[in-house]
Amino acid sequence: MPVLSYREAIRAALREELARDENVVVMGEEVAQFNGAYKVTEGLLKEFGPRRVVDTPISEAGFIGVGIGASMLGIRPVMELMFWSFSYVAFDQIVNNAGNIRYMSGGLINCPIVIRGPANGGTNVGATHSHTPEAILASHPGIKVVCPATPYDAKGLMKAAIRDNDPVYVMENTILYNDKGEVPDEDYIVPLGSADVKRVGADLTIVAHGRAVLTSLKAAEILEKEHGVSVEVVDLRSIRPLDEATVLASVRKTHRVLLVEENKPFCGVDAQLAYLIQAKAFDDLDAPIGRVSSIDAPQIYCKPLEDIQIPNPARVVEGALKVLA
Amino acid sequence: MAKPNALTHPESLKRPPGPSAYAKDPANARLSKADKIRLYTQMARIRHFEQRCIRTYQQGKIGGFLHLYVGQEAIAVGTLSVLGKDDHLITGYRDHGHALMVGMDMNSCMAELQGKATGCSKGKGGSMHYFAPDKNYWGGHGIVGGQAPLGAGIAYALKHKGLKGCCLTYMGDGAVNQGAVHEAYNLAALWDIPVIFVIENNGYSMGTSQERSTAHPGSLAQRAEGYGMDWDLVNGHDLYEVRAKTAAAVRRAHEKSRPTVLEIFTYRYFGHSMSDPDKTYRDKEEIKDYRENKDPIKLWEKALLEEGVLDAAKVAAINEAAMDEAEKAAAFADASPYPEPSAITQDIYWEEDNRGPKTTSRGTIIFGD
Numbered sequence: 041m042p043v044l045s046y047r048e049a050i051r052a053a054l055r056e057e058l059a060r061d062e063n064v065v066v067m068g069e070e071v072a073q074f075n076g077a078y079k080v081t082e083g084l085l086k087e088f089g090p091r092r093v094v095d096t097p098i099s100e101a102g103f104i105g106v107g108i109g110a111s112m113l114g115i116r117p118v119m120e121l122m123f124w125s126f127s128y129v130a131f132d133q134i135v136n137n138a139g140n141i142r143y144m145s146g147g148l149i150n151c152p153i154v155i156r157g158p159a160n161g162g163t164n165v166g167a168t169h170s171h172t173p174e175a176i177l178a179s180h181p182g183i184k185v186v187c188p189a190t191p192y193d194a195k196g197l198m199k200a201a202i203r204d205n206d207p208v209y210v211m212e213n214t215i216l217y218n219d220k221g222e223v224p225d226e227d228y229i230v231p232l233g234s235a236d237v238k239r240v241g242a243d244l245t246i247v248a249h250g251r252a253v254l255t256s257l258k259a260a261e262i263l264e265k266e267h268g269v270s271v272e273v274v275d276l277r278s279i280r281p282l283d284e285a286t287v288l289a290s291v292r293k294t295h296r297v298l299l300v301e302e303n304k305p306f307c308g309v310d311a312q313l314a315y316l317i318q319a320k321a322f323d324d325l326d327a328p329i330g331r332v333s334s335i336d337a338p339q340i341y342c343k344p345l346e347d348i349q350i351p352n353p354a355r356v357v358e359g360a361l362k363v364l365a
Numbered sequence: 366m367a368k369p370n371a372l373t374h375p376e377s378l379k380r381p382p383g384p385s386a387y388a389k390d391p392a393n394a395r396l397s398k399a400d401k402i403r404l405y406t407q408m409a410r411i412r413h414f415e416q417r418c419i420r421t422y423q424q425g426k427i428g429g430f431l432h433l434y435v436g437q438e439a440i441a442v443g444t445l446s447v448l449g450k451d452d453h454l455i456t457g458y459r460d461h462g463h464a465l466m467v468g469m470d471m472n473s474c475m476a477e478l479q480g481k482a483t484g485c486s487k488g489k490g491g492s493m494h495y496f497a498p499d500k501n502y503w504g505g506h507g508i509v510g511g512q513a514p515l516g517a518g519i520a521y522a523l524k525h526k527g528l529k530g531c532c533l534t535y536m537g538d539g540a541v542n543q544g545a546v547h548e549a550y551n552l553a554a555l556w557d558i559p560v561i562f563v564i565e566n567n568g569y570s571m572g573t574s575q576e577r578s579t580a581h582p583g584s585l586a587q588r589a590e591g592y593g594m595d596w597d598l599v600n601g602h603d604l605y606e607v608r609a610k611t612a613a614a615v616r617r618a619h620e621k622s623r624p625t626v627l628e629i630f631t632y633r634y635f636g637h638s639m640s641d642p643d644k645t646y647r648d649k650e651e652i653k654d655y656r657e658n659k660d661p662i663k664l665w666e667k668a669l670l671e672e673g674v675l676d677a678a679k680v681a682a683i684n685e686a687a688m689d690e691a692e693k694a695a696a697f698a699d700a701s702p703y704p705e706p707s708a709i710t711q712d713i714y715w716e717e718d719n720r721g722p723k724t725t726s727r728g729t730i731i732f733g734d
Contacts, residue, residue, distance in 0.1 A: 065525070091525070096552075097551065097552070097555065099548045099551060099552065101514065101544060101545045101548050102514050102517075102545065102548025102549055102551065102552050103514075103548075103552060104514070105511070105513070105514020105515055105517070105518060105545060105548070105549065106514050106515075106517050106518035106521055106549070106552055107518060108514070108515055108518060109455075109503070109514060109515035109516060109517060109518020109519045109520075109521070109522070109532075110518040110519065110521050110522035110525065111518075111522075112498070112503055112515070112518075112519065112522075113453075113519055113522035113523070113526070114522070115521075115522045115525055115526075132508055132511050132545065133511065133514060133515075133545070136507075136508055136511060137506070137511060137515060141496075141504070142712060142713065142714070142715065143489055143490075143712050143713050144486055144489055144490040144494040144496070144504070144505075145486050145489075145490060145494070145496035145498075145504065145505075145712075146484070146485070146486035146487035146488075146489050146490065146496075146712055147487070147711065147712030147718060148486070148496050148497075148498050149496060149498055149503070150715040152715075181713050181731065182713050182714065184714070184726070184730075200725040201725075203725050204716060204725045204726065205715035205716055205719075206714045206715050206716055206726075229725065231725055231726060231727045232716075232725055232726045232727070232728070233726050233727040233728025233729070233730065234727050234728065235728075278728065280730060281726050281727065281728035281729055281730035282728050282729050282730075282732075283727065283728040283729075284728065284729045285728075312732075319734075
C-alpha cells in the first residue's frame with residue numbers, strides 16, 4: 041500500500057473529489073498560486089485551474105460567507121482556513137449562517153460546505169494562532185466536526201466531509217502534516233461518526249482525538265513496557281457525530297477510562313464524554329474517570345513550557361497511573 | 366449634515382412628488398395595464414398583510430420580533446418585478462414584503478409568525494427567517510449584514526454554473542457599517558460577481574439616524590466607489606424609478622457580470638420592530654409627512670388613476686380582496702396546530718433526516734440529557 045504524509049493524504053482527497061464532482065471548489069487564502077500556506081493544496085491550481093481552485097483575500101467572514109451562500113445552490117466549497125484560530129473573525133457566518141439555515145428554513149435548505157485547516161497548539165506561535173475550537177463548534181447542533189489523527193483517516197474523513205450534505209468542519213494539525221502512513225489509492229471514505237480502536241488493550245481505555253491519539257499511543261507503549269499495563273486507545277476521529285457505541289464498548293471491557301485531549305479542560309470534548317460514560321456505563325467503572333487536557337491558560341509562547349501545557353506522553357502516563365491506582 | 370446634492374439624494378427626491386420621469390423607461394414602457402394593476406395589487410397585499418400582523422401581535426399571538434415593511438413596499442415590488450428566472454434574492458430580517466412578492470402564500474407566512482406547523486419554516490424560523498428556495502428566495506436573515514456575503518455567494522454560484530443570473534442582496538441602512546458587508550463588497554468587485562446590493566435606506570438604523578451612525582459625507586451607496594463598483598440613488602416612493610434603476614443594475618450583472626450598489630430612499634411608518642415605541646428619535650410630523658405626501662402605494666395609485674389604468678371602484682376592490690386574504694390567513698394561522706415536540710430535533714442535519722445506506726454519517730448526532 042502506498043505511504044503518504046498526512047498532508048499528501050488530504051491533498052489526494054481534494055484532488056480526487058475535485059476530479060469526481062464539478063461542483064467541488066477549493067477556496068482560501070494562498071491555496072492557489074502560493075500552493076497553500078502549509079502546501080496542502082500544492083499543485084491543485086495547475087491541475088484544475090483558477091475556476092476550481094481560488095485564492096481569496098484575507099477576509100474570512102467574506103469568503104466563508106460566499107462559500108456558504110454558494111453551497112445553498114449546490115456548490116460544494118472546500119474552504120481553507122490558514123488556522124482555525126482565524127475562524128473567530130468569521131464566527132457569525134460559520135455558526136449563525138452555515139449552522140442554522142437548514143433549521144430556520146424548516147429543512148428546505150442545506151449547506152454542503154467543508155471548512156478545513158489546522159487547529160492546534162504546540163507550534164510556538166502564541167495564543168492567537170493556537171486555538172482548538174472543536175468543542176466550541178461541536179456544541180452547535182447543525183454543525184459537524186472531525187479531527188483526523190492519521191493519513192488514512194485524514195483522506196477518508198475529508199472525502200466523506202466533501203460528500204456530506206451538511207456543514208463539516210475538518211480540524212487538522214500542522215504538527216501532523218509530515219507524519220507518514222499507509223493510504224490506499226482506491227476510493228474510500230471514513231464515515232463521520234465512526235471511532236477507531238487504534239490499539240487493543242485490556243486494563244485501561246484511553247479516549248482521544250487528533251494529535252492526542254498519537255500522544256496516547258506513545259504513552260500506552262511506556263505503560264506496557266514500564267508498568268505492565270495493557271492499554272486500549274480509542275480514536276474518536278469525529279466529535280459530532282460521536283461514536284458512543286465504540287467508546288462504551290471499550291469502557292465495558294476495561295472498566296477504567298482516561299480521557300486525553302489538547303483542548304483546555306473547561307467544557308472540552310472530554311467533559312461531554314465523561315458525562316456520557318458515567319450516564320451509560322456507571323456500573324462498569326472500577327475507578328473515577330481520569331482526564332488529561334491542556335493546562336488551563338491561554339496558549340503560552342515559550343516553547344519548553346508549551347510542551348508541558350499540551351498533553352505529552354509523560355503527563356498521559358501519570359494520568360493513567362492515577363486511574364489504575 | 367450636508368445639503369442634499371447629486372451625491373446624497375436622487376434627483377426626483379429634491380422636488381415635490383409628481384409624474385415620474387421614469388414612466389417611459391424601457392423597463393416600464395413594456396408594462397401592460399394588467400402588469401401595472403398587478404404591481405398595485407402586490408403592494409396592497411403586503412400592506413394589508415403587515416397591518417393584520419399588527420393586530421395579531423397585539424393579541425399576543427406573535428412572540429419575538431416583528432419588523433414591519435409598511436411604507437417600504439415599492440422596493441420589494443419594484444425591484445423583484447424586473448427579475449427573470451435565474452435571478453435570486455436574499456434579505457435581512459424585514460423580510461415579509463419580499464416573501465409575498467416572490468409568491469409565498471399569506472397563510473404559511475402568517476402561520477410562521479405564530480410558530481405553527483403550517484408555517485413556511487414549520488414554525489422554526491419566525492418572522493425574520495422566511496425562505497422559499499423554490500422561488501429563488503434564500504431568506505430572511507436575523508443578523509444585520511450577515512446575509513451580504515451569502516448573497517455574493519449565491520451570485521458566485523450562478524456564475525460558476527454558467528447561468529445568466531444575479532442575486533439581489535437587500536440590507537438596511539444600519540448594515541452598511543458591518544464588516545461583513547464591506548468584505549462582501551470587496552469580493553464582489555474583485556471577482557466580478559453579479560450581485561446587486563440594495564440598501565433600503567429608511568433613515569434609521571433602529572433608533573439611530575444616519576448622521577449619528579455613519580461617517581460618510583455623501584450617500585451610503587457612494588462608498589461603492591472605494592471598491593470600484595457602480596452605484597445609484599433611487600427614490601423608493603416612485604415604483605417606476607425603482608424598476609428602471611434596478612433593471613439597469615440587473616443588465617449590468619447579466620451582461621458584464623459586475624456588481625452594483627443601489628441605495629433606495631424609503632421610510633418605515635412603524636418602529637424598528639413592534640417593541641420600539643418610536644417616540645424618542647423622530648417626530649410625528651415627519652412620519653405624517655411621509656404617510657400623506659410620499660406614500661408609495663398612494664403615489665402609484667394616483668399615477669394609475671391618471672393613466673386611466675385604475676378607477677376608484679377597482680382600487681376599492683383590490684384593497685378589499687387583500688384585506689380579506691390577510692384576514693383569512695390570520696384565521697388559518699389561528700386554526701393551525703403547533704408542531705409536535707418531536708419536530709424540535711428534525712431539520713437540523715440533512716444526513717440525519719435522510720439517513721440510509723448512502724449517507725456519510727453514523728453515530729450519535731443529536732444528544733439527549
